[in-house]
Amino acid sequence: QVQLIESGGGLVQAGGSLRLSCEASGHPFSGGVMAWFRQTPGKEREFAAGIRWSGSNPSYADSVKGRFTISRDNAKNAVNLQMNSLTPEDTATYYCAAATGYLWYFSSPDKYNYWGQGTQVTVSS
16 A cells, blocks of 8 residues: 655745655555645645656646756655745645656646645745
8 A cells, every 4th residue: 555645834934945745655666757736725636746756857837837846865765845935826735646657747636546645835925
């Protein structure tokens, strides 16, 4: 059974930074994609960033490009999301997701097999 355990959410002022981490346990991934999605009440879950398990092909939504950086941590079997220059529009619950198959595109949530419980990020103005 795969588990994705997120950490690092919290409250930050606009312009500040946060770092999210997602550790994968229970099954060693040999491929696939790890990604971060975010969701606010009443809206669909939206893609923020993704990366292949190998650490290649980082991909970002236009809304976060240039501000967020996704990376792999091989030692911890984890994926991190460094979020800089945060704005109130970044306020959401952030979910870690894992897809065990090969994906051409990372942005569709229905392609992901496993999800974390979510971590809240709140950016105050």
